[in-house]
Amino acid sequence: MMAADGWYIYTGREVVPRHVTRVRIHESLTVIPARAFQGNLDIEELDCHDRVKTVEENAFYCCFSLRIVIMPGVTVVERYAFDNCNALTDVECDKLERIGYEAFSWCKSLTIINLPSAKIVERYAFAHCEALTNVIFGKELESIGEWAFYCCTSLEQITIPLNDGIITDDSIFGVCEKLKHIDLVEGEQLRDTIAALLLEEWKNDMNDKLGVINQSLPTTPAGDEYEDVGEKALAIRRWIRTVLRNIDRYKAQHHSYLNEAATTLQLALPQDIVIKNVLSFLELPSYTFEGED
Incomplete structure:
Protein backbone atom coordinates (compact mmCIF):
# COMPACT_ATOMS: atom_id res chain seq x y z
CA MET A 1 0.00 0.00 0.00
CA MET A 2 1.13 3.56 -0.69
CA ALA A 3 1.64 5.93 2.24
CA ALA A 4 0.76 9.62 2.16
CA ASP A 5 4.44 10.63 1.95
CA GLY A 6 4.94 8.65 -1.24
CA TRP A 7 6.64 5.58 0.28
CA TYR A 8 5.29 2.12 -0.51
CA ILE A 9 4.61 0.11 2.66
CA TYR A 10 5.67 -3.50 2.17
CA THR A 11 3.67 -5.98 4.29
CA GLY A 12 5.43 -9.16 3.18
CA ARG A 13 2.52 -10.72 1.30
CA GLU A 14 2.59 -8.94 -2.03
CA VAL A 15 4.57 -8.24 -5.17
CA VAL A 16 5.61 -4.62 -5.14
CA PRO A 17 4.02 -2.75 -8.08
CA ARG A 18 6.22 -1.58 -10.93
CA HIS A 19 7.69 1.94 -10.81
CA VAL A 20 7.75 2.01 -6.98
CA THR A 21 11.13 3.49 -6.05
CA ARG A 22 10.93 3.89 -2.25
CA VAL A 23 9.91 1.02 0.03
CA ARG A 24 9.32 1.09 3.78
CA ILE A 25 8.92 -2.17 5.72
CA HIS A 26 5.64 -2.52 7.61
CA GLU A 27 5.79 -2.36 11.41
CA SER A 28 4.51 -5.95 11.69
CA LEU A 29 7.52 -7.48 9.93
CA THR A 30 10.75 -8.55 11.62
CA VAL A 31 12.10 -10.46 8.62
CA ILE A 32 12.40 -9.49 4.97
CA PRO A 33 11.54 -12.76 3.22
CA ALA A 34 13.79 -14.62 0.80
CA ARG A 35 13.56 -13.30 -2.78
CA ALA A 36 11.05 -10.64 -1.71
CA PHE A 37 12.43 -8.01 -4.12
CA GLN A 38 14.66 -10.18 -6.30
CA GLY A 39 15.15 -8.68 -9.74
CA ASN A 40 13.16 -5.53 -8.99
CA LEU A 41 14.61 -2.92 -11.34
CA ASP A 42 12.80 0.12 -9.90
CA ILE A 43 13.38 0.22 -6.15
CA GLU A 44 15.98 2.81 -5.16
CA GLU A 45 15.55 3.21 -1.39
CA LEU A 46 14.77 0.80 1.44
CA ASP A 47 13.76 1.95 4.92
CA CYS A 48 13.46 -0.61 7.75
CA HIS A 49 12.26 0.04 11.29
CA ASP A 50 14.57 -1.15 14.07
CA ARG A 51 12.60 -4.35 14.75
CA VAL A 52 13.53 -5.85 11.40
CA LYS A 53 16.26 -8.34 12.37
CA THR A 54 16.93 -10.50 9.30
CA VAL A 55 17.24 -10.01 5.55
CA GLU A 56 16.84 -13.47 4.04
CA GLU A 57 18.70 -14.93 1.08
CA ASN A 58 18.35 -13.29 -2.33
CA ALA A 59 15.96 -10.70 -0.88
CA PHE A 60 17.36 -7.89 -3.08
CA TYR A 61 19.39 -9.93 -5.55
CA CYS A 62 19.94 -7.99 -8.79
CA CYS A 63 18.06 -4.89 -7.67
CA PHE A 64 20.17 -2.81 -10.02
CA SER A 65 18.70 0.58 -9.03
CA LEU A 66 18.86 0.15 -5.23
CA ARG A 67 21.03 2.99 -3.85
CA ILE A 68 20.17 3.47 -0.17
CA VAL A 69 19.48 0.84 2.50
CA ILE A 70 18.50 1.84 6.05
CA MET A 71 18.29 -1.19 8.35
CA PRO A 72 19.23 -0.03 11.88
CA GLY A 73 18.07 -3.18 13.69
CA VAL A 74 19.14 -5.91 11.26
CA THR A 75 21.57 -8.43 12.77
CA VAL A 76 21.73 -11.01 9.96
CA VAL A 77 22.03 -10.54 6.21
CA GLU A 78 21.84 -13.94 4.53
CA ARG A 79 23.55 -15.23 1.39
CA TYR A 80 23.14 -13.23 -1.82
CA ALA A 81 20.81 -10.76 -0.05
CA PHE A 82 22.25 -7.69 -1.83
CA ASP A 83 24.30 -9.48 -4.47
CA ASN A 84 24.58 -7.53 -7.73
CA CYS A 85 23.04 -4.33 -6.37
CA ASN A 86 25.22 -2.31 -8.70
CA ALA A 87 23.99 1.14 -7.65
CA LEU A 88 24.20 0.62 -3.88
CA THR A 89 26.16 3.43 -2.22
CA ASP A 90 24.73 3.91 1.29
CA VAL A 91 24.14 1.15 3.85
CA GLU A 92 23.15 1.92 7.45
CA CYS A 93 23.55 -1.28 9.47
CA ASP A 94 24.87 -0.48 12.94
CA LYS A 95 23.56 -3.72 14.51
CA LEU A 96 24.61 -6.11 11.73
CA GLU A 97 26.43 -9.14 13.21
CA ARG A 98 26.52 -11.82 10.51
CA ILE A 99 27.15 -11.18 6.81
CA GLY A 100 26.38 -14.18 4.65
CA TYR A 101 28.04 -15.74 1.63
CA GLU A 102 28.21 -13.18 -1.22
CA ALA A 103 25.76 -10.98 0.70
CA PHE A 104 27.16 -7.77 -0.81
CA SER A 105 29.22 -9.14 -3.69
CA TRP A 106 29.29 -7.19 -6.96
CA CYS A 107 28.01 -4.01 -5.27
CA LYS A 108 30.14 -1.99 -7.64
CA SER A 109 29.19 1.49 -6.35
CA LEU A 110 29.77 0.86 -2.64
CA THR A 111 32.75 2.94 -1.49
CA ILE A 112 32.71 2.90 2.34
CA ILE A 113 30.94 0.62 4.79
CA ASN A 114 30.85 0.90 8.57
CA LEU A 115 30.19 -2.38 10.42
CA PRO A 116 30.62 -1.62 14.14
CA SER A 117 28.75 -4.73 15.37
CA ALA A 118 29.91 -7.28 12.79
CA LYS A 119 31.07 -10.63 14.21
CA ILE A 120 31.14 -13.04 11.26
CA VAL A 121 31.94 -12.14 7.65
CA GLU A 122 31.41 -15.18 5.44
CA ARG A 123 33.11 -16.20 2.19
CA TYR A 124 33.00 -13.75 -0.72
CA ALA A 125 30.82 -11.38 1.32
CA PHE A 126 32.17 -8.25 -0.44
CA ALA A 127 33.86 -9.83 -3.45
CA HIS A 128 34.08 -7.67 -6.57
CA CYS A 129 33.04 -4.46 -4.77
CA GLU A 130 35.34 -2.61 -7.12
CA ALA A 131 34.76 0.91 -5.74
CA LEU A 132 35.13 -0.05 -2.06
CA THR A 133 37.96 1.98 -0.51
CA ASN A 134 37.41 1.78 3.26
CA VAL A 135 35.92 -0.87 5.58
CA ILE A 136 35.45 -0.12 9.27
CA PHE A 137 34.87 -2.97 11.71
CA GLY A 138 34.33 -2.72 15.48
CA LYS A 139 35.67 -4.61 18.46
CA GLU A 140 33.12 -7.47 18.09
CA LEU A 141 34.67 -8.89 14.90
CA GLU A 142 35.48 -12.61 15.26
CA SER A 143 36.33 -13.83 11.77
CA ILE A 144 36.58 -12.86 8.10
CA GLY A 145 36.05 -15.77 5.71
CA GLU A 146 38.09 -16.70 2.67
CA TRP A 147 37.93 -14.45 -0.39
CA ALA A 148 35.72 -12.03 1.58
CA PHE A 149 37.20 -8.99 -0.20
CA TYR A 150 38.33 -10.73 -3.36
CA CYS A 151 38.84 -8.33 -6.26
CA CYS A 152 38.05 -5.21 -4.22
CA THR A 153 40.53 -3.45 -6.46
CA SER A 154 40.07 0.01 -4.88
CA LEU A 155 40.30 -1.11 -1.24
CA GLU A 156 42.92 1.01 0.54
CA GLN A 157 42.12 0.90 4.25
CA ILE A 158 40.49 -1.40 6.79
CA THR A 159 39.88 -1.02 10.52
CA ILE A 160 40.00 -4.23 12.58
CA PRO A 161 40.36 -5.27 16.24
CA LEU A 162 43.61 -6.67 17.59
CA ASN A 163 42.37 -10.26 17.59
CA ASP A 164 44.46 -13.19 16.35
CA GLY A 165 41.47 -15.16 15.09
CA ILE A 166 39.93 -12.75 12.59
CA ILE A 167 42.18 -13.41 9.56
CA THR A 168 41.15 -16.97 8.77
CA ASP A 169 42.61 -17.44 5.29
CA ASP A 170 45.38 -16.04 3.08
CA SER A 171 42.87 -15.41 0.28
CA ILE A 172 40.85 -12.73 2.06
CA PHE A 173 42.47 -9.78 0.24
CA GLY A 174 43.21 -11.49 -3.06
CA VAL A 175 43.64 -8.94 -5.88
CA CYS A 176 43.41 -6.04 -3.38
CA GLU A 177 46.61 -4.50 -4.68
CA LYS A 178 45.85 -1.02 -3.28
CA LEU A 179 45.35 -2.17 0.32
CA LYS A 180 48.02 -0.24 2.22
CA HIS A 181 46.72 0.82 5.63
CA ILE A 182 45.46 -1.04 8.70
CA ASP A 183 43.89 0.81 11.64
CA LEU A 184 43.22 -0.84 14.97
CA VAL A 185 39.91 -0.45 16.81
CA GLU A 186 41.90 -0.39 20.05
CA VAL A 212 55.62 -1.77 10.45
CA ILE A 213 52.46 -3.14 8.80
CA ASN A 214 51.63 0.17 7.12
CA GLN A 215 55.19 0.45 5.89
CA SER A 216 55.28 -3.02 4.36
CA LEU A 217 51.68 -3.54 3.20
CA PRO A 218 51.79 -1.26 0.12
CA THR A 219 54.50 -3.45 -1.45
CA THR A 220 53.17 -6.80 -0.21
CA PRO A 221 51.78 -8.84 -3.16
CA ALA A 222 48.00 -9.19 -3.37
CA GLY A 223 48.03 -11.95 -5.97
CA ASP A 224 46.23 -12.15 -9.29
CA GLU A 225 42.85 -13.51 -10.32
CA TYR A 226 44.05 -16.91 -11.47
CA GLU A 227 46.84 -18.42 -9.38
CA ASP A 228 48.38 -16.58 -6.43
CA VAL A 229 46.10 -15.51 -3.58
CA GLY A 230 48.70 -13.04 -2.35
CA GLU A 231 50.39 -12.33 0.95
CA LYS A 232 48.54 -9.33 2.41
CA ALA A 233 46.27 -11.37 4.68
CA LEU A 234 49.24 -13.46 5.81
CA ALA A 235 51.24 -10.32 6.59
CA ILE A 236 48.36 -8.87 8.64
CA ARG A 237 47.90 -12.08 10.61
CA ARG A 238 51.61 -12.31 11.41
CA TRP A 239 51.67 -8.65 12.42
CA ILE A 240 48.72 -9.07 14.80
CA ARG A 241 50.43 -12.03 16.46
CA THR A 242 53.70 -10.13 16.80
CA VAL A 243 52.01 -7.10 18.39
CA LEU A 244 50.03 -9.29 20.83
CA ARG A 245 53.07 -11.34 21.78
CA ASN A 246 55.25 -8.30 22.40
CA ILE A 247 52.72 -6.22 24.33
CA ASP A 248 52.10 -9.23 26.59
CA ARG A 249 55.86 -9.66 27.10
CA TYR A 250 56.45 -6.01 27.92
CA LYS A 251 53.45 -5.84 30.23
CA ALA A 252 54.74 -8.88 32.13
CA GLN A 253 58.22 -7.34 32.45
CA HIS A 254 56.67 -4.04 33.51
CA HIS A 255 54.70 -5.73 36.28
CA SER A 256 57.76 -7.67 37.40
CA TYR A 257 59.84 -4.50 37.83
CA LEU A 258 57.04 -2.69 39.63
CA ASN A 259 56.34 -5.61 41.94
CA GLU A 260 59.97 -5.52 42.99
CA ALA A 261 59.71 -1.76 43.60
CA ALA A 262 56.48 -2.18 45.56
CA THR A 263 58.09 -4.84 47.74
CA THR A 264 60.93 -2.44 48.54
CA LEU A 265 58.46 0.32 49.39
CA GLN A 266 56.49 -1.97 51.67
CA LEU A 267 59.62 -2.48 53.74
CA ALA A 268 60.09 1.27 54.10
CA LEU A 269 56.51 2.53 54.37
CA PRO A 270 53.36 1.51 56.25
CA GLN A 271 51.25 -0.97 54.24
CA ASP A 272 48.14 1.24 54.14
CA ILE A 273 50.13 4.09 52.54
CA VAL A 274 51.54 1.74 49.92
CA ILE A 275 48.10 0.33 49.05
CA LYS A 276 46.28 3.68 48.92
CA ASN A 277 48.90 6.00 47.48
CA VAL A 278 51.49 3.94 45.59
CA LEU A 279 50.12 0.75 44.02
CA SER A 280 47.32 2.52 42.17
CA PHE A 281 49.88 4.56 40.24
CA LEU A 282 51.95 1.54 39.23
CA GLU A 283 49.32 -0.27 37.17
CA LEU A 284 49.11 -0.22 33.40
CA PRO A 285 45.78 0.67 31.75
CA SER A 286 43.35 -2.18 32.44
CA TYR A 287 42.45 -2.85 28.78
CA THR A 288 43.26 -6.44 27.75
CA PHE A 289 43.75 -7.66 24.20
CA GLU A 290 42.19 -10.77 22.72
CA GLY A 291 44.30 -13.44 21.07
CA GLU A 292 47.07 -15.90 21.77
CA ASP A 293 50.16 -15.08 23.78
Whole structure:
Protein backbone atom coordinates (compact mmCIF):
# COMPACT_ATOMS: atom_id res chain seq x y z
CA MET A 1 0.00 0.00 0.00
CA MET A 2 1.13 3.56 -0.69
CA ALA A 3 1.64 5.93 2.24
CA ALA A 4 0.76 9.62 2.16
CA ASP A 5 4.44 10.63 1.95
CA GLY A 6 4.94 8.65 -1.24
CA TRP A 7 6.64 5.58 0.28
CA TYR A 8 5.29 2.12 -0.51
CA ILE A 9 4.61 0.11 2.66
CA TYR A 10 5.67 -3.50 2.17
CA THR A 11 3.67 -5.98 4.29
CA GLY A 12 5.43 -9.16 3.18
CA ARG A 13 2.52 -10.72 1.30
CA GLU A 14 2.59 -8.94 -2.03
CA VAL A 15 4.57 -8.24 -5.17
CA VAL A 16 5.61 -4.62 -5.14
CA PRO A 17 4.02 -2.75 -8.08
CA ARG A 18 6.22 -1.58 -10.93
CA HIS A 19 7.69 1.94 -10.81
CA VAL A 20 7.75 2.01 -6.98
CA THR A 21 11.13 3.49 -6.05
CA ARG A 22 10.93 3.89 -2.25
CA VAL A 23 9.91 1.02 0.03
CA ARG A 24 9.32 1.09 3.78
CA ILE A 25 8.92 -2.17 5.72
CA HIS A 26 5.64 -2.52 7.61
CA GLU A 27 5.79 -2.36 11.41
CA SER A 28 4.51 -5.95 11.69
CA LEU A 29 7.52 -7.48 9.93
CA THR A 30 10.75 -8.55 11.62
CA VAL A 31 12.10 -10.46 8.62
CA ILE A 32 12.40 -9.49 4.97
CA PRO A 33 11.54 -12.76 3.22
CA ALA A 34 13.79 -14.62 0.80
CA ARG A 35 13.56 -13.30 -2.78
CA ALA A 36 11.05 -10.64 -1.71
CA PHE A 37 12.43 -8.01 -4.12
CA GLN A 38 14.66 -10.18 -6.30
CA GLY A 39 15.15 -8.68 -9.74
CA ASN A 40 13.16 -5.53 -8.99
CA LEU A 41 14.61 -2.92 -11.34
CA ASP A 42 12.80 0.12 -9.90
CA ILE A 43 13.38 0.22 -6.15
CA GLU A 44 15.98 2.81 -5.16
CA GLU A 45 15.55 3.21 -1.39
CA LEU A 46 14.77 0.80 1.44
CA ASP A 47 13.76 1.95 4.92
CA CYS A 48 13.46 -0.61 7.75
CA HIS A 49 12.26 0.04 11.29
CA ASP A 50 14.57 -1.15 14.07
CA ARG A 51 12.60 -4.35 14.75
CA VAL A 52 13.53 -5.85 11.40
CA LYS A 53 16.26 -8.34 12.37
CA THR A 54 16.93 -10.50 9.30
CA VAL A 55 17.24 -10.01 5.55
CA GLU A 56 16.84 -13.47 4.04
CA GLU A 57 18.70 -14.93 1.08
CA ASN A 58 18.35 -13.29 -2.33
CA ALA A 59 15.96 -10.70 -0.88
CA PHE A 60 17.36 -7.89 -3.08
CA TYR A 61 19.39 -9.93 -5.55
CA CYS A 62 19.94 -7.99 -8.79
CA CYS A 63 18.06 -4.89 -7.67
CA PHE A 64 20.17 -2.81 -10.02
CA SER A 65 18.70 0.58 -9.03
CA LEU A 66 18.86 0.15 -5.23
CA ARG A 67 21.03 2.99 -3.85
CA ILE A 68 20.17 3.47 -0.17
CA VAL A 69 19.48 0.84 2.50
CA ILE A 70 18.50 1.84 6.05
CA MET A 71 18.29 -1.19 8.35
CA PRO A 72 19.23 -0.03 11.88
CA GLY A 73 18.07 -3.18 13.69
CA VAL A 74 19.14 -5.91 11.26
CA THR A 75 21.57 -8.43 12.77
CA VAL A 76 21.73 -11.01 9.96
CA VAL A 77 22.03 -10.54 6.21
CA GLU A 78 21.84 -13.94 4.53
CA ARG A 79 23.55 -15.23 1.39
CA TYR A 80 23.14 -13.23 -1.82
CA ALA A 81 20.81 -10.76 -0.05
CA PHE A 82 22.25 -7.69 -1.83
CA ASP A 83 24.30 -9.48 -4.47
CA ASN A 84 24.58 -7.53 -7.73
CA CYS A 85 23.04 -4.33 -6.37
CA ASN A 86 25.22 -2.31 -8.70
CA ALA A 87 23.99 1.14 -7.65
CA LEU A 88 24.20 0.62 -3.88
CA THR A 89 26.16 3.43 -2.22
CA ASP A 90 24.73 3.91 1.29
CA VAL A 91 24.14 1.15 3.85
CA GLU A 92 23.15 1.92 7.45
CA CYS A 93 23.55 -1.28 9.47
CA ASP A 94 24.87 -0.48 12.94
CA LYS A 95 23.56 -3.72 14.51
CA LEU A 96 24.61 -6.11 11.73
CA GLU A 97 26.43 -9.14 13.21
CA ARG A 98 26.52 -11.82 10.51
CA ILE A 99 27.15 -11.18 6.81
CA GLY A 100 26.38 -14.18 4.65
CA TYR A 101 28.04 -15.74 1.63
CA GLU A 102 28.21 -13.18 -1.22
CA ALA A 103 25.76 -10.98 0.70
CA PHE A 104 27.16 -7.77 -0.81
CA SER A 105 29.22 -9.14 -3.69
CA TRP A 106 29.29 -7.19 -6.96
CA CYS A 107 28.01 -4.01 -5.27
CA LYS A 108 30.14 -1.99 -7.64
CA SER A 109 29.19 1.49 -6.35
CA LEU A 110 29.77 0.86 -2.64
CA THR A 111 32.75 2.94 -1.49
CA ILE A 112 32.71 2.90 2.34
CA ILE A 113 30.94 0.62 4.79
CA ASN A 114 30.85 0.90 8.57
CA LEU A 115 30.19 -2.38 10.42
CA PRO A 116 30.62 -1.62 14.14
CA SER A 117 28.75 -4.73 15.37
CA ALA A 118 29.91 -7.28 12.79
CA LYS A 119 31.07 -10.63 14.21
CA ILE A 120 31.14 -13.04 11.26
CA VAL A 121 31.94 -12.14 7.65
CA GLU A 122 31.41 -15.18 5.44
CA ARG A 123 33.11 -16.20 2.19
CA TYR A 124 33.00 -13.75 -0.72
CA ALA A 125 30.82 -11.38 1.32
CA PHE A 126 32.17 -8.25 -0.44
CA ALA A 127 33.86 -9.83 -3.45
CA HIS A 128 34.08 -7.67 -6.57
CA CYS A 129 33.04 -4.46 -4.77
CA GLU A 130 35.34 -2.61 -7.12
CA ALA A 131 34.76 0.91 -5.74
CA LEU A 132 35.13 -0.05 -2.06
CA THR A 133 37.96 1.98 -0.51
CA ASN A 134 37.41 1.78 3.26
CA VAL A 135 35.92 -0.87 5.58
CA ILE A 136 35.45 -0.12 9.27
CA PHE A 137 34.87 -2.97 11.71
CA GLY A 138 34.33 -2.72 15.48
CA LYS A 139 35.67 -4.61 18.46
CA GLU A 140 33.12 -7.47 18.09
CA LEU A 141 34.67 -8.89 14.90
CA GLU A 142 35.48 -12.61 15.26
CA SER A 143 36.33 -13.83 11.77
CA ILE A 144 36.58 -12.86 8.10
CA GLY A 145 36.05 -15.77 5.71
CA GLU A 146 38.09 -16.70 2.67
CA TRP A 147 37.93 -14.45 -0.39
CA ALA A 148 35.72 -12.03 1.58
CA PHE A 149 37.20 -8.99 -0.20
CA TYR A 150 38.33 -10.73 -3.36
CA CYS A 151 38.84 -8.33 -6.26
CA CYS A 152 38.05 -5.21 -4.22
CA THR A 153 40.53 -3.45 -6.46
CA SER A 154 40.07 0.01 -4.88
CA LEU A 155 40.30 -1.11 -1.24
CA GLU A 156 42.92 1.01 0.54
CA GLN A 157 42.12 0.90 4.25
CA ILE A 158 40.49 -1.40 6.79
CA THR A 159 39.88 -1.02 10.52
CA ILE A 160 40.00 -4.23 12.58
CA PRO A 161 40.36 -5.27 16.24
CA LEU A 162 43.61 -6.67 17.59
CA ASN A 163 42.37 -10.26 17.59
CA ASP A 164 44.46 -13.19 16.35
CA GLY A 165 41.47 -15.16 15.09
CA ILE A 166 39.93 -12.75 12.59
CA ILE A 167 42.18 -13.41 9.56
CA THR A 168 41.15 -16.97 8.77
CA ASP A 169 42.61 -17.44 5.29
CA ASP A 170 45.38 -16.04 3.08
CA SER A 171 42.87 -15.41 0.28
CA ILE A 172 40.85 -12.73 2.06
CA PHE A 173 42.47 -9.78 0.24
CA GLY A 174 43.21 -11.49 -3.06
CA VAL A 175 43.64 -8.94 -5.88
CA CYS A 176 43.41 -6.04 -3.38
CA GLU A 177 46.61 -4.50 -4.68
CA LYS A 178 45.85 -1.02 -3.28
CA LEU A 179 45.35 -2.17 0.32
CA LYS A 180 48.02 -0.24 2.22
CA HIS A 181 46.72 0.82 5.63
CA ILE A 182 45.46 -1.04 8.70
CA ASP A 183 43.89 0.81 11.64
CA LEU A 184 43.22 -0.84 14.97
CA VAL A 185 39.91 -0.45 16.81
CA GLU A 186 41.90 -0.39 20.05
CA GLY A 187 44.38 2.20 18.79
CA GLU A 188 43.81 4.72 21.58
CA GLN A 189 43.91 2.12 24.38
CA LEU A 190 47.01 0.52 22.90
CA ARG A 191 48.80 3.87 22.72
CA ASP A 192 47.88 4.51 26.38
CA THR A 193 49.32 1.15 27.37
CA ILE A 194 52.55 1.78 25.46
CA ALA A 195 52.91 5.26 26.94
CA ALA A 196 52.61 3.80 30.45
CA LEU A 197 55.36 1.21 29.96
CA LEU A 198 58.29 1.61 32.30
CA LEU A 199 61.25 1.79 29.89
CA GLU A 200 61.67 3.99 26.81
CA GLU A 201 63.19 1.15 24.80
CA TRP A 202 59.99 -0.87 25.29
CA LYS A 203 57.88 2.04 24.07
CA ASN A 204 60.06 2.60 21.02
CA ASP A 205 60.04 -1.10 20.12
CA MET A 206 56.25 -1.34 20.41
CA ASN A 207 55.69 1.81 18.37
CA ASP A 208 57.99 0.41 15.68
CA LYS A 209 56.08 -2.87 15.63
CA LEU A 210 52.74 -1.06 15.37
CA GLY A 211 53.92 0.97 12.40
CA VAL A 212 55.62 -1.77 10.45
CA ILE A 213 52.46 -3.14 8.80
CA ASN A 214 51.63 0.17 7.12
CA GLN A 215 55.19 0.45 5.89
CA SER A 216 55.28 -3.02 4.36
CA LEU A 217 51.68 -3.54 3.20
CA PRO A 218 51.79 -1.26 0.12
CA THR A 219 54.50 -3.45 -1.45
CA THR A 220 53.17 -6.80 -0.21
CA PRO A 221 51.78 -8.84 -3.16
CA ALA A 222 48.00 -9.19 -3.37
CA GLY A 223 48.03 -11.95 -5.97
CA ASP A 224 46.23 -12.15 -9.29
CA GLU A 225 42.85 -13.51 -10.32
CA TYR A 226 44.05 -16.91 -11.47
CA GLU A 227 46.84 -18.42 -9.38
CA ASP A 228 48.38 -16.58 -6.43
CA VAL A 229 46.10 -15.51 -3.58
CA GLY A 230 48.70 -13.04 -2.35
CA GLU A 231 50.39 -12.33 0.95
CA LYS A 232 48.54 -9.33 2.41
CA ALA A 233 46.27 -11.37 4.68
CA LEU A 234 49.24 -13.46 5.81
CA ALA A 235 51.24 -10.32 6.59
CA ILE A 236 48.36 -8.87 8.64
CA ARG A 237 47.90 -12.08 10.61
CA ARG A 238 51.61 -12.31 11.41
CA TRP A 239 51.67 -8.65 12.42
CA ILE A 240 48.72 -9.07 14.80
CA ARG A 241 50.43 -12.03 16.46
CA THR A 242 53.70 -10.13 16.80
CA VAL A 243 52.01 -7.10 18.39
CA LEU A 244 50.03 -9.29 20.83
CA ARG A 245 53.07 -11.34 21.78
CA ASN A 246 55.25 -8.30 22.40
CA ILE A 247 52.72 -6.22 24.33
CA ASP A 248 52.10 -9.23 26.59
CA ARG A 249 55.86 -9.66 27.10
CA TYR A 250 56.45 -6.01 27.92
CA LYS A 251 53.45 -5.84 30.23
CA ALA A 252 54.74 -8.88 32.13
CA GLN A 253 58.22 -7.34 32.45
CA HIS A 254 56.67 -4.04 33.51
CA HIS A 255 54.70 -5.73 36.28
CA SER A 256 57.76 -7.67 37.40
CA TYR A 257 59.84 -4.50 37.83
CA LEU A 258 57.04 -2.69 39.63
CA ASN A 259 56.34 -5.61 41.94
CA GLU A 260 59.97 -5.52 42.99
CA ALA A 261 59.71 -1.76 43.60
CA ALA A 262 56.48 -2.18 45.56
CA THR A 263 58.09 -4.84 47.74
CA THR A 264 60.93 -2.44 48.54
CA LEU A 265 58.46 0.32 49.39
CA GLN A 266 56.49 -1.97 51.67
CA LEU A 267 59.62 -2.48 53.74
CA ALA A 268 60.09 1.27 54.10
CA LEU A 269 56.51 2.53 54.37
CA PRO A 270 53.36 1.51 56.25
CA GLN A 271 51.25 -0.97 54.24
CA ASP A 272 48.14 1.24 54.14
CA ILE A 273 50.13 4.09 52.54
CA VAL A 274 51.54 1.74 49.92
CA ILE A 275 48.10 0.33 49.05
CA LYS A 276 46.28 3.68 48.92
CA ASN A 277 48.90 6.00 47.48
CA VAL A 278 51.49 3.94 45.59
CA LEU A 279 50.12 0.75 44.02
CA SER A 280 47.32 2.52 42.17
CA PHE A 281 49.88 4.56 40.24
CA LEU A 282 51.95 1.54 39.23
CA GLU A 283 49.32 -0.27 37.17
CA LEU A 284 49.11 -0.22 33.40
CA PRO A 285 45.78 0.67 31.75
CA SER A 286 43.35 -2.18 32.44
CA TYR A 287 42.45 -2.85 28.78
CA THR A 288 43.26 -6.44 27.75
CA PHE A 289 43.75 -7.66 24.20
CA GLU A 290 42.19 -10.77 22.72
CA GLY A 291 44.30 -13.44 21.07
CA GLU A 292 47.07 -15.90 21.77
CA ASP A 293 50.16 -15.08 23.78
